Amino acid sequence: MNKVLKTLLGVWNTKTIVAIAIGAALFGVLMNYGGIPIYTNTRLTTAMIVPVIVGSMFGPVPAFISCSVGNVIADLIGGWGLWFDWSVGNGVLGFIIGLLPLYGAKINEGIFKPVHAVIYAIVCVIGNALAFGVITPLLTVAFYGGELTITFLQAFAGGIANTAVLVIVGIPILYALARRSARGSNLVMEEEKEE
Amino acid sequence: MENRLLINLVPGDTFLHRLTGKTKVRTFIILLVYIIMSFDIRLIMPLLILTIIGLVSLKTNWKRVKYFIIVIAAVNLLNIVLFWLADPDIGSYWCGGGNTVLLSLTGRLFLSAETLWYLSVRFIKMITSFMVSLVFILSITPSEMAAGLYSIKVPYKICTIFSIAFRYIPDIARDFNNIKVSLQTRGVELDPKKASLMSRIKQNVLILVPLIITSFDRVGNISNAMDLRGFGRGKTRTYYSEHEELKADKVFKAIHIILLLFCAYWIITQNIMPQTIKMWYPFA
Numbered sequence: 001m002n003k004v005l006k007t008l009l010g011v012w013n014t015k016t017i018v019a020i021a022i023g024a025a026l027f028g029v030l031m032n033y034g035g036i037p038i039y040t041n042t043r044l045t046t047a048m049i050v051p052v053i054v055g056s057m058f059g060p061v062p063a064f065i066s067c068s069v070g071n072v073i074a075d076l077i078g079g080w081g082l083w084f085d086w087s088v089g090n091g092v093l094g095f096i097i098g099l100l101p102l103y104g105a106k107i108n109e110g111i112f113k114p115v116h117a118v119i120y121a122i123v124c125v126i127g128n129a130l131a132f133g134v135i136t137p138l139l140t141v142a143f144y145g146g147e148l149t150i151t152f153l154q155a156f157a158g159g160i161a162n163t164a165v166l167v168i169v170g171i172p173i174l175y176a177l178a179r180r181s182a183r184g185s186n187l188v189m190e191e192e193k194e195e
Numbered sequence: 196m197e198n199r200l201l202i203n204l205v206p207g208d209t210f211l212h213r214l215t216g217k218t219k220v221r222t223f224i225i226l227l228v229y230i231i232m233s234f235d236i237r238l239i240m241p242l243l244i245l246t247i248i249g250l251v252s253l254k255t256n257w258k259r260v261k262y263f264i265i266v267i268a269a270v271n272l273l274n275i276v277l278f279w280l281a282d283p284d285i286g287s288y289w290c291g292g293g294n295t296v297l298l299s300l301t302g303r304l305f306l307s308a309e310t311l312w313y314l315s316v317r318f319i320k321m322i323t324s325f326m327v328s329l330v331f332i333l334s335i336t337p338s339e340m341a342a343g344l345y346s347i348k349v350p351y352k353i354c355t356i357f358s359i360a361f362r363y364i365p366d367i368a369r370d371f372n373n374i375k376v377s378l379q380t381r382g383v384e385l386d387p388k389k390a391s392l393m394s395r396i397k398q399n400v401l402i403l404v405p406l407i408i409t410s411f412d413r414v415g416n417i418s419n420a421m422d423l424r425g426f427g428r429g430k431t432r433t434y435y436s437e438h439e440e441l442k443a444d445k446v447f448k449a450i451h452i453i454l455l456l457f458c459a460y461w462i463i464t465q466n467i468m469p470q471t472i473k474m475w476y477p478f479a
Contacts, residue, residue, distance in 0.1 A: 013418075013427070014418040014426050015414060017427075018417045019411065021357075021359035021363065022411060022413060022414055025361070025364045030403075076332050077364065173407075
């Protein structure tokens with residue numbers, strides 16, 4: 001139990017803090033420049049890659065903070081007002097995506113197998129449904145009151161776009177990251193050869 | 196694209212700029228609560244006027260801000276139209292049952308006075324929320340923001356995340372631009388008018404990979420530099436950008452208390468207790 005908690009929290013040293021900050025900045029930039037609008041306030045954005053990277057290297061809680069801070073920053077520099085419901089929703093999605101090390105995909109040690117890719121894809125779908133189907137609408141009602149129809153439509157569009165980006169772009173990037181860190185350690189290479 | 200960034204890295208010299216970060220962050224948070232809590236135009240309109248005065252007093256670069264205001268107004272108008280299309284009868288729920296039809300297109304699509312009122316209040320609310328964040332972001336520097344967040348008991352490691360992230364946004368945006376330009380010199384079409392949606396998505400991914408690598412390559416350098424300067428040793432932190440409170444800060448402190456009490460009163464009486472009429476409507 002303690003170990004799970006530790007994986008969830010990640011190690012909070014300076015490196016983690018800087019990586020979260022860079023992740024948040026990247027999120028802000030990609031959200032504002034790298035997006036293709038698909039619906040009002042919703043865009044097909046590659047920003048969703050940030051939690052994949054931060055989560056795989058540092059754990060779910062850093063991914064959560066990176067995503068929610070990143071969304072607040074994106075809102076502030078992009079100037080669409082502040083939507084805390086979406087920030088929290090994105091944060092939760094980041095947390096769920098960041099669960100990677102919990103089911104054995106230890107990117108830092110170069111472990112990412114097809115099984116993990118399948119689990120990851122399923123987790124992405126569940127995470128999007130939970131974050132934008134449940135949490136964001138709930139918070140929207142609590143904060144802004146009675147605009148469920150629009151939020152659901154936005155959430156639906158955003159969720160599908162996010163899932164597509166996460167699966168289609170995320171899996172190759174995870175493979176690349178795993179291969180990159182595997183190169184740094186001979187031990188992992190040996191294990192891979194034995195199989 | 197460069198002038199789309201709104202962050203100030205250098206403190207300015209007007210009244211709002213000279214307040215402490217603490218005052219700015221607190222004012223912003225209280226005003227957000229104030230906007231979110233109500234759909235009452237009597238509360239929102241004065242704030243909109245105040246933010247316009249604030250924006251003018253900041254003596255900002257109008258060219259930069261004009262673009263934002265136009266885009267946001269357009270996006271919100273589109274949102275309002277979609278809102279109306281989703282439920283033309285939404286006004287009668289908010290303004291207490293009445294339904295004065297002004298214009299009727301088909302059986303389902305009609306424009307009633309109540310809906311018009313509700314949608315325009317909503318539009319003004321969104322614009323006000325945008326204006327408050329615009330004035331906030333134009334008046335604050337990243338390190339003042341971190342100091343302000345620290346003053347409301349956010350752990351300083353998270354404050355540092357804010358200030359580092361803001362510090363590196365211009366750098367990452369520049370990298371993004373450089374990568375994009377160098378891809379274009381190699382003949383990749385990135386113009387949204389000429390390339391199709393699918394190829395634009397592909398090109399966004401092409402930009403993404405080098406961008407991620409250059410951004411995360413920085414992590415080691417920055418964290419080593421911070422470690423060498425002893426970051427994370429102490430339990431508390433003071434901020435260089437946080438100066439002593441001026442007279443105006445003390446006035447703002449009093450305003451904060453009054454506003455907070457008012458917000459608490461409003462939320463308890465209007466939002467928690469059940470109301471028959473959801474929104475103030477003068478022509479009922």
